[in-house]
Amino acid sequence: MSRRTAAVDLTTRLGSIVLPNPVLTASGTAGHGHELADHLDPSTLGAVVVKSLHAEPWAGNPAPRVHATPSGMVNSVGLQGPGVEAWLEHDLPGLAATGARVVASIWGRTVDEFARAAELLAGAPDVVVAVEVNASCPNLEDRRALFAHSVTATTEVVDAAGAAGRPRWAKLSPNTPELPDMAAAAIAAGAEAVTVANTVLGMVIDTETRRPLLGAGRGGLSGPAIRPVAVRAVFDTREALGDVPIIGVGGVASAEDAVQFLLAGASAVQVGTATFADPRAPARILRDLGRWCDRHGVARLDELIGAAHG
Numbered sequence: 001m002s003r004r005t006a007a008v009d010l011t012t013r014l015g016s017i018v019l020p021n022p023v024l025t026a027s028g029t030a031g032h033g034h035e036l037a038d039h040l041d042p043s044t045l046g047a048v049v050v051k052s053l054h055a056e057p058w059a060g061n062p063a064p065r066v067h068a069t070p071s072g073m074v075n076s077v078g079l080q081g082p083g084v085e086a087w088l089e090h091d092l093p094g095l096a097a098t099g100a101r102v103v104a105s106i107w108g109r110t111v112d113e114f115a116r117a118a119e120l121l122a123g124a125p126d127v128v129v130a131v132e133v134n135a136s137c138p139n140l141e142d143r144r145a146l147f148a149h150s151v152t153a154t155t156e157v158v159d160a161a162g163a164a165g166r167p168r169w170a171k172l173s174p175n176t177p178e179l180p181d182m183a184a185a186a187i188a189a190g191a192e193a194v195t196v197a198n199t200v201l202g203m204v205i206d207t208e209t210r211r212p213l214l215g216a217g218r219g220g221l222s223g224p225a226i227r228p229v230a231v232r233a234v235f236d237t238r239e240a241l242g243d244v245p246i247i248g249v250g251g252v253a254s255a256e257d258a259v260q261f262l263l264a265g266a267s268a269v270q271v272g273t274a275t276f277a278d279p280r281a282p283a284r285i286l287r288d289l290g291r292w293c294d295r296h297g298v299a300r301l302d303e304l305i306g307a308a309h310g
């Protein structure tokens with residue numbers, strides 16, 4: 001019996017961008033630069049999405065900022081970052097030198113702040129292949145003002161991010177049942193893909209101090225605990241919008257997890273919390289995804305995307 005050696009075609013299209021494979025890092029879990037390069041070759045991943053950047057440097061929230069939970073963790077890092085200009089000067093060059101395709105995630109407290117961050121990215125080198133508009137951080141001071149919980153605000157921030165002059169992806173919130181409406185608004189405003197989804201609002205209380213454990217109190221829950229929430233959110237988005245490019249994120253820790261997201265309708269996945277336990281996780285999942293496809297007679301990734309919809 002001969003061993004099968006057929007190469008699996010893992011290339012994937014997200015709007016105008018074609019990536020060599022569908023495994024990306026999730027914003028906030030791979031640093032701002034080449035932090036993961038000691039553990040894996042960033043150029044082998046579909047893309048590296050860096051932690052969200054504001055136009056200005058931002059200090060973030062008081063410690064503790066992360067805490068392990070059953071099958072996951074809660075975080076309230078609080079959007080810490082160097083600001084776009086310092087990132088372009090100090091962080092991007094090292095990451096670009098690895099040969100990685102880079103996606104810059106941006107955030108703001110107002111539409112104007114999104115516009116400012118996007119404007120500062122207009123002069124970024126071509127290695128920055130897309131901008132991910134983080135409309136859904138759960139750790140803003142005023143959660144009622146979460147952009148991705150309003151069709152109007154989602155439209156405005158995606159529109160404002162057009163100033164970056166490169167493809168836009170909109171990162172949406174799982175904390176609203178209207179997520180497909182937000183996805184539709186983001187696409188109508190010019191996003192080429194939607195990232196589904198950010199962390200789930202959560203909290204852990206320290207029974208000794210009788211106070212919330214995270215420095216900021218509330219946080220975002222991530223990891224395998226939220227995977228079914230995120231898979232359902234991707235499925236909903238695909239069902240409502242058809243074959244718009246979706247990037248699935250939430251608890252991807254194995255190739256099988258990634259396949260669930262693809263079957264639900266995602267064209268790519270982001271690996272986040274798994275990287276905290278194993279910084280090689282994205283590379284491992286990519287390797288295992290190729291093997292999974294080979295074992296299951298899948299020659300092209302396209303065969304899987306949205307297949308759960310029958």
Ligand code: RRO
Pocket residue numbers: 028052075076077078079080107134136137138139198199219220221
């Ligand atoms: O920095 C954070 O606290 C954070 C962000 Br920007 C986000 O989008 N999601 C999250 O869980 N934490």
